[in-house]
Amino acid sequence: MRSITFSEATLEAMSEEMERDDRVFIMGEDIARQGGIFGQFKGLPQRFGFERVKDTPISETAIVGAGVGAALAGMRPVVDMHFADFLGVAMDEVFNQMAKIRYMFGGQTIVPVVLRAPDGIIRSAAAQHSQCIESWFLHIPGLKVVIPSNPADAKGLLKSAIRDDNPVLYFEHKVLFPMKGEVPDGDHLTPIGKASIVREGKDITIISYSLMLHRVLEAAKSLAGSGIEAEVIDLRTISPIDKETIFESIAKTKRVMIVHEAVKTGGVGAEIAAIIAEEMLDCLDAPIKRLGAPYVPIPFSPVLEKLVKIGVEDIVNAAQEIC
Amino acid sequence: MTRIRLFEEKVNELFLKGEIPGFVHLYIGEEAIATGVCQNLRNSDYITSTHRGHGHTIAKGAQLKPMMAEIFGKRTGYCKGKGGSMHIADFSVGMLGANGVVGGGYTLAAGAALACKMQGRDDVAVCFFGDGASNRGTFHEAVNMAAAWKLPVVFVCENNQWASTTPYRTTTAVENIADRSVGYGIPGEIVDGNDVFDVYEKAARAVERARTGGGPTLLEAKTYRIKGHFVGDPELYRSREEVQRMMKENDPITRLKERVIAEKRLSEKELAQIEAQVEAEIREAEQFAVESPFPEPHELYEDLYVEGGVSNA
Numbered sequence: 001m002r003s004i005t006f007s008e009a010t011l012e013a014m015s016e017e018m019e020r021d022d023r024v025f026i027m028g029e030d031i032a033r034q035g036g037i038f039g040q041f042k043g044l045p046q047r048f049g050f051e052r053v054k055d056t057p058i059s060e061t062a063i064v065g066a067g068v069g070a071a072l073a074g075m076r077p078v079v080d081m082h083f084a085d086f087l088g089v090a091m092d093e094v095f096n097q098m099a100k101i102r103y104m105f106g107g108q109t110i111v112p113v114v115l116r117a118p119d120g121i122i123r124s125a126a127a128q129h130s131q132c133i134e135s136w137f138l139h140i141p142g143l144k145v146v147i148p149s150n151p152a153d154a155k156g157l158l159k160s161a162i163r164d165d166n167p168v169l170y171f172e173h174k175v176l177f178p179m180k181g182e183v184p185d186g187d188h189l190t191p192i193g194k195a196s197i198v199r200e201g202k203d204i205t206i207i208s209y210s211l212m213l214h215r216v217l218e219a220a221k222s223l224a225g226s227g228i229e230a231e232v233i234d235l236r237t238i239s240p241i242d243k244e245t246i247f248e249s250i251a252k253t254k255r256v257m258i259v260h261e262a263v264k265t266g267g268v269g270a271e272i273a274a275i276i277a278e279e280m281l282d283c284l285d286a287p288i289k290r291l292g293a294p295y296v297p298i299p300f301s302p303v304l305e306k307l308v309k310i311g312v313e314d315i316v317n318a319a320q321e322i323c
Numbered sequence: 324m325t326r327i328r329l330f331e332e333k334v335n336e337l338f339l340k341g342e343i344p345g346f347v348h349l350y351i352g353e354e355a356i357a358t359g360v361c362q363n364l365r366n367s368d369y370i371t372s373t374h375r376g377h378g379h380t381i382a383k384g385a386q387l388k389p390m391m392a393e394i395f396g397k398r399t400g401y402c403k404g405k406g407g408s409m410h411i412a413d414f415s416v417g418m419l420g421a422n423g424v425v426g427g428g429y430t431l432a433a434g435a436a437l438a439c440k441m442q443g444r445d446d447v448a449v450c451f452f453g454d455g456a457s458n459r460g461t462f463h464e465a466v467n468m469a470a471a472w473k474l475p476v477v478f479v480c481e482n483n484q485w486a487s488t489t490p491y492r493t494t495t496a497v498e499n500i501a502d503r504s505v506g507y508g509i510p511g512e513i514v515d516g517n518d519v520f521d522v523y524e525k526a527a528r529a530v531e532r533a534r535t536g537g538g539p540t541l542l543e544a545k546t547y548r549i550k551g552h553f554v555g556d557p558e559l560y561r562s563r564e565e566v567q568r569m570m571k572e573n574d575p576i577t578r579l580k581e582r583v584i585a586e587k588r589l590s591e592k593e594l595a596q597i598e599a600q601v602e603a604e605i606r607e608a609e610q611f612a613v614e615s616p617f618p619e620p621h622e623l624y625e626d627l628y629v630e631g632g633v634s635n636a
Contacts, residue, residue: 025441051441057471062430062464069434069448072419073369075441077434092461096424105420106402107626128580141627165629206375 001184007040007149007177010116013158014041014078016187017059018048021076024162026064027054028116033297034078038118060089067113068167069096077113078162084119084171085131098167101143108166114158120173120211120261127297132262133209134171137240140270145239146192147171149213151181153236156190164192164240173211173261195242197249202231204255204323207246207272212259212310219315228323238268243275250280255322257289259315264292288321291315300304324354324519324576326601327378330387334377334394334408342613344396345454347408347526350378352480352517352549355575356481357382359514359522360542363530369417369435369448371428373481374409376421380551385413387608397615398431403626404618417446428452429478433465436536447475447533455486458498464543470507477529480518480541483548488560495556501543508538511546516544517575520582547573 004012018024026044028036032055035042045053046231056063060081067077079086086244087094101111121130137145144166148154154172161168198213198222208216213234220230231249235242250256256276265304276288293308331349338347350357353375360368361382372379381391385401393400394408401413407515412420420437422428432450439446456462457480469476480500484491497503504511512529515521522544547569551558558566583589589597 057464057468059464059468061461062433062468065430065461065465066434066437066468067373069419070438070441071434072431073435073438073442073448075438092424093430097422097427101420102629103627104406104410105414106405107399108402108412108414110629144628196562296635312405316420323418 001036001180003180003182004151005177006154006179006181007038007150008170009155009183010040010158010172011042011044012093012183013155013162014044015047017159017162018044018052023074023076024078025052025054025075026078026080027056027067027084028297029056029058029063031055031080037082038174040177041080043182044174048116057175061093064090064093064115065097067115068093068101068111071111072101076162078114081115081117083129084117084133085128087115087117087133095140099140102166103142104207106219110166113167114161114170115168116170116172118174119171120175121298121309122174126187126300129186130298132260133268134169134238135262135271137169138268141240142167144168144192144237145171146237147210148190148236149176149210149234151179151188151233152183152188155183157192157236160189160192168192171210175196175211190236193237193240193242195236195245197231197245198229198234199232201231201253203228203230203253204319205233205246205249205253206229206257206259206315207233208237208259209238211260212261215310216259216315218312219319222312222316223319226320229321230319235268241275245277246272247280249281250276254283254285255317256284257291257322259291259310261310261320262292263295264290265295267292273289287316289322291318324358325580325598326387326604327354327357327381328576329598329601329605330381330390330608331377333609335554337609339421343394345407345409347394347554348375348552349550349554350375352570353481353483353546354378355519355522355579356479356516356544356546358478360479360526362449362523363527364417364449365446366416366541367446369419369432369446371419371432371435371448371450373428373453373456374419374421374425375453376411377408380411380413380418380421383413383418384416385411385418387604388611391466391608391612393476395612395615396617397612398610398618398622399615403622405626420491426456426461429461429465432476433469433474434555436469437472438473440473442459445475445534447530448475449477449479451479451481451531453482453501454480454482454491454495455488455489457503458494465511466507466539471510472538475536476534476539477526478539478541479526480543482543483546484505485552487552490560499543500550501541504541507541509541511541511543514516514542514544516546517573517578519575531582532565554591
């Protein structure tokens with residue numbers, strides 16, 4: 001195994017899939033000549049040409065819609081959204097077109113589109129460049145949503161998303177792009193819909209994903225120091241949610257906490273808490289705990305921005321409240 | 324054109340009798356546009372349609388039986404009863420779907436055209452839209468992208484003068500939608516939307532241009548919406564006299580008949596035979612739809628996702 005960055009892992013995934021299947025192409029703003037804001041497309045046009053790695057007009061609606069149209073005509077487009085926040089500009093194409101087409105037309109077609117959406121708080125990018133909006137898409141039947149936390153899954157989930165015949169939203173945290181990690185050699189695929197247990201424990205289940213997973217793992221080390229062994233689940237896919245892995249873990253630990261960077265209100269944690277409350281409540285020895293950002297847009301000032309971020313200490317304290 | 328007209332008159336009648344659920348938007352009076360344009364297309368070409376999509380669907384070669392069944396919400400319909408009138412699609416003839424969102428088809432057509440170009444095919448995509456839809460932002464984004472990338476797409480504006488209940492003049496300052504083509508560096512052309520020959524000839528040029536790498540064209544077909552926005556629309560926004568006058572003076576089917584008779588291409592008898600044949604087809608379609616079963620409860624979750632997800636292709 002080699003250690004490469006998250007960004008390099010996504011590049012490998014793209015290269016391998018474009019090599020494997022000539023229907024795969026990628027388009028987005030500033031991806032070809034610039035190589036993407038985070039270098040996540042560097043070198044691709046030199047290898048595959050500017051026709052298959054396309055710089056687009058600043059037209060999110062047309063980019064997503066054309067991706068869907070191209071998929072209907074036999075291609076397998078990967079569409080870069082620049083920043084996840086800009087999905088809002090193309091919402092009709094995402095939820096009225098892409099998500100509905102297969103069902104509404106009685107299964108006559110497939111819609112194999114991948115939308116790549118860099119999300120999360122990074123260096124005072126402020127309210128329109130910092131959001132974690134993954135939970136919006138749980139509410140729309142017809143979509144799949146994945147969100148890797150490490151280079152191996154970044155590669156494996158992107159490859160699986162490209163091969164999936166369904167539309168997939170692929171969220172990638174901006175802070176994770178330079179992060180290094182081991183990535184298996186060869187055709188590495190991470191299954192969509194399967195969470196992973198990244199740390200075993202017996203006292204509490206902490207469910208997280210994306211950047212927050214790293215804070216949770218740090219918190220778990222700290223908790224171990226005070227005698228609490230946390231089991232940590234990396235959700236990896238948030239639609240569909242892997243209930244089986246969650247339920248098995250809770251059956252063992254009897255306590256659960258969900259941690260995400262997104263606003264707590266209406267977040268992924270709310271859905272998971274509801275699922276557990278409906279199906280596993282009898283099993284719990286303590287109330288379900290959720291940790292998410294406060295209900296405000298992400299502020300610009302570094303002093304204020306820091307207040308909406310979840311730190312290791314917040315996670316430790318919250319876990320201790322229910323253990 | 325007669326097939327579209329009689330099919331829709333039947334749908335109108337059945338809707339008013341309460342046999343069809345949902346909403347139905349009729350294309351009556353605009354048949355020459357879909358017909359004139361689609362006569363230039365092959366099976367492997369694509370079209371995207373609007374919420375007023377029966378005419379486009381029939382003109383592209385879809386069958387009446389599964390169309391009627393779909394409008395009834397039956398499992399034998401094109402979309403197994405999950406789409407209805409506003410969402411009929413027949414991918415086997417390149418009809419990529421009617422669209423419940425006004426202006427929803429532009430970007431899909433651009434994408435289908437992009438695929439044709441990337442695959443090295445000389446197929447084209449045609450996007451039908453109305454004058455109301457021309458004020459959606461998607462128009463600008465898709466036409467600009469198609470123009471910049473020289474995509475094989477023809478944008479066909481059906482200017483029927485009404486955006487739902489609002490007249491064209493109150494929402495749009497330009498005289499002609501076709502004039503907007505100047506802003507995108509592509510040709511724009513106005514056609515008489517009630518003259519199938521004029522539509523056919525000018526659409527032929529635009530389709531050929533797209534097919535041979537010349538890029539997109541914006542065609543504006545001037546027409547008039549004879550029926551209400553939807554079946555059951557009380558039409559308080561316009562006078563009955565205006566509608567009757569337009570139909571009397573400018574019915575595209577009457578104009579077609581008069582011309583083919585005058586030019587001795589078809590006799591009245593032959594035209595009557597065509598009409599009788601179409602009437603029989605429509606009776607069969609109605610019977611098929613009425614006798615077809617509704618979907619079973621277990622079908623509720625079918626076709627939402629591709630089972631297993633990962634394709635082996």
